[in-house]
Amino acid sequence: MAKKTKKEHKQSGFIKYIIGFWLLFLTGLLAVVMFFLLASWDVFGEMPSFEQLENPETNLATEVFSSDGKTLGKYYNENRTPIKFEDLSENLVQALIATEDERYYNHSGIDARGTARALLYMGSKGGASTLSQQLAKQLFHGEGAKDILGRVTQKVKEWIIAVRLERSYTKEEILAMYFNIYDFNNNAVGVRSASRIYFGGKEPHELKVEEAAVLAGMFKNSSLYNPRRNPEGVTNRRNVVLKQMAKVGYISEEEKDSLQKLPLKINYQPESHQSGLATYFRMFLREFLKDWAKENPKEDGSTYNIYRDGLKVYTSIDAKMQAYAEEAVQEHMKNLQTEFDRQNQKNKTKPFRGISQESIDNIINRAIKNSSRYKHMLKNGASEKEIMASFNEKTEMSVFTWNNPRQEKDTIMTPLDSIYYYKSFLNTGMMSMEPQTGEVKAWVGGINFRHFKYEHVKQARRQVGSTFKPFVYATAIDQLQLSPCYELPNTLHTIPAGSHGVTDSWTPKNSSGKYGGMVNLKQALANSLNTITARLIDKIGPEPVIDLLDKLGVDTSNIDPVAAIALGSVDLSVFEMVSAYSTFANKGVYVKPVIVTRIEDKNGTILYQHVPETRDVMSEEAAYVTINLMEGVTRGGSGTRLRTSGWTPEYYKKVVTGHPYKLTNPIAGKTGTTQNQSDGWFMGVVPNLTTGVWVGGEDRSVHFSSITYGQGATMALPIWGSYMKKIYNDPELDVSKGDFEKPENLSIEVDCDNYKNSEEDQDDDTGPDIGELEL
Structure with a gap:
């Protein structure tokens, strides 16, 4: 066999080199391809499926919208x-x-x-x-x-x-x-x-x-x-x-x-759970959504998670009205607190009044045991002695203050001092609702959600005082067809023991101390005369009033059928009061308040659609006459301040921001003040909006020393007036300035001039008189 030449050897080596190169290249390429294939086959860890690609799992915040399309807030693990x-x-x-x-x-x-x-x-x-x-x-x-x-x-x-x-x-x-x-x-x-x-x-x-x-x-x-x-x-x-x-x-x-x-x-x-618009409302809404989620599971049986399922919640809240409500609260409460603090400077038991040191100690000890510090230390095994000692040790903390744009200041104080500090603040609850639809338009549950978690619209129940009286009047009007012009004697009236749940004879007195003469129902309600209310409850009894409240959506389980309820001895929430008063403006038809109109999932599928709940409670005539009675409160009673260009003495002008209001449109309203000025109320109604305001201390013993500041007309009414003034100054909001709609064929006379003339022209048996009513 012939030997290869040198040239042939070179060619053979080159061919081997080329073949080796391509083998190496193809092997590498194959290895890369195999590496990619193995990766795509999950060999190096699970790869997402097509379904996962279509629906990548992410934590989506639930977003809360106002009725006018603004974002009120979110619930989220990730925002x-x-x-x-x-x-x-x-x-x-x-x-x-x-x-x-x-x-x-x-x-x-x-x-x-x-x-x-x-x-x-x-x-x-x-x-x-x-x-x-x-x-x-x-x-x-x-x-x-x-x-x-x-x-x-x-x-x-x-x-x-x-x-x-x-x-x-x-x-x-x-x-x-x-x-x-x-x-x-x-x-x-x-x-x-x-x-x-x-x-x-x-x-x-x-x-x-x-x-x-x-x-x-x-x-x-x-x-x-x-x-x-x-x-x-x-x-x-x-x-x-x-x-x-x-x-x-x-x-x-x-x-x-x-x-x-x-x-x-x-x-x-x-954007946090503690900041932004309608914080107290969002807290209440969160619990509503949790309950809804439990009762409405997904198709696979699992429960919707409001923190990661990306729900869209459409509420009845109007963002503008909510903002105006919060502004009105902030403006007035800051000024009111300044005066409250000034008056407390000489109060030796501040911020409490009229109670013993033993009662004060009980309040403070209760607050200590309800505090997160106490519960946390107890859970971690600290002794009672160690826990109580910690409440007297100074520590750095951020506390609420009105004297800072952030409403917060850094300070050093003992936890015990901080309890006294927070007890000294007056707080408020305010809600606004459209009577015809039940839609809640504004909800302010307190002065600052970050520092005052207790909610005063739905959660808190406080004594309502004279704001209860329209329920007594409405019951009497519905049963007896009384006119606002009907007159009764303004004299002391005694309900004997054993009657209407009275254990000892009961003779309520007028807060003004004034008596004498005949007054019509409109004058009596405007001036909040207890004597007239006592006469009415004595005639109709407390049971029909409680029955009316029940139909108005009020929880009556803890209301005893006693005559004293006529003067507002019962505890109700702002939520209940507003929904009940709205029935008067809605021609006697109760509409259950609504806060959520629609809920959608992240894909826009409707999961919940609100269906109105309504019921007839009283005649249209009785509702209108009750409204007519309450109009007298703002024309000649304690609500007249809404009409005037000013009011003396000077201290009132210091407390009220934005005064004068000079509101000229029809307004039905009622102020309320409870014993020792612990609670101040104002309920105000225009044809398509009912708003209730409560102001008071967390404890009933935290209050003004006199009725001058402690009455509902000073504590609560200014918030309503400022709120409505802001609303009326906004042309985009369609809140009525017109008259309340008068029923056709109204048989009860509401014009007192006509009523007087008709009485003179008719015989005595045309209507009930004092003797017939046994008043």
Whole structure:
């Protein structure tokens, strides 16, 4: 056999080299392909299924909307509210693409040019992750790999998921998901929360170029580029984003230069359970939703989670009216508290009045044992002695104050002193409702939710005083067809022992101390004459009044059928009072209050739709006559202050903010003041809005020393007046200034001039007289 020449040997070696190269290349290629295949087959860890890609699991906040479409608040583990691509501003989209993935619309999940550049320069000139890859990383596996093999495996997974995402979604949908998934810090998860929190409640589509650039810049590292902690760094990062936008051609060089010179403008408005509009309402609503979720499970039997299922809750609250209500409360209560504190300076038992030291000690000890400090220490095994000692140790704390825009101050005091401090504040409850629909339009449960958790609209029940009297009058009118002009003697009236639950004979006195002459029912209610109310309850009895209350939606289980209820000895909530008074304005038809009109799931499917609950309670005539009676309160009684241009003495002007009100429209109302001025009430009704206000201390022994300040007309009425004045000054709100609708064929005379003339022209048997009523 002939030997190979040297040339042939070289050729043979070269062929072997070529074959080896291609074998190595193909083996490597096959290995890469197999690596990708094995990764896609879950060999290196579970990969998301198609169903998971369609429905990536994220914690979605439940969002609460007002009736006029404003966001009142959210319930969340993560404050994320997803939005669609159409809800994003063009500025946001361009800022993100220019900064993170400028060839976004030209690749299918993996940027070949970017990958090659990253490999060639070992990442020194930027990474190669596309937006789709970054989304895959955040959605399905996150951080974690430390070794080289782990990082390579993770990167391969990102590529696979990114390609799958690109096949499953449009480019616009992927962008929306990316914006929705990112955590911008400060409880701002997703771009909608970030936009609202960092830019004063703005929606994403409202963001300017420079604002969009701030958020786009945060995608690099939201902890580092945090607008609250690092404004200088955020400004620099914003300017980098603007430079990129100019480079790509989204903005001109001139625009870039101009925008980069602008100062960083952050309007930080945190979204939390303890801040924002209608905080007390949202607390009550949360419990409503939890109960609803228990009673209305999902199709698979599981329970809706209001913190992560992304429900949309549409409420009856009107955002503007709620804001006006809160403003009215804040303005008046701050001034009222200033006067209350001034009067307490010489009070040796402040903030308590008229009770023994033993009673004060009992109140304080009860507060100690109800405190979170006591319960926490007890749970951790501390002795009673150790716990009580801790209440006398000074500690740093933040407490409520009216003398600070934040309504909070840092101080050092003992926990015991803080209990006395908080007991000294007057608080309030206020609710506004549309009588015809039952829709609750405003709900203010206290002066500051962060520091005063106890809610005073639905949770608290306080003695109602003279605001109870319209129920007695309404019962008598409905039963006896009495006219507001019907006259009775203003003299002491005694209900004997054994009658109407009276154990000892009962002779109520007028708070004014004035008696004598004949007064009609309108005058009697306007001046809150106890003598007339006593005569009426003696005639009709307490049982029919309690029966009326029951029909008006009041919990009557703890109301005893005794004559004393006529003067308001019962404890009711603002919620019950407003819904009951609304029946008078709604022609005798009770409508159950509604706070939620609709609930939807995250996909917009309606899960709950409110159905009104109504019932006839009294005749239309009786309801109208009762309203007519209460109109007298604001025309010639304790509610007259709503009409006047001023009121003396001077102290009243100091307490009332925004006075004079000079309201000229028809208003039905009633003030209420309880014993020792512990509770001040005002109930005000116009044809399409009923509003109730209560003011008082947490404990009944915390009150003003005299009726001058302690009456409902001074404590509660100013809030109502200020609230209504704000509403009437807003042309967008359709709150009536007109007359209450008079029933057709009204048989009860409400014009006292006509009533007097008709009595003179008719025989005595045409209507009930004193003898017939046995008064």
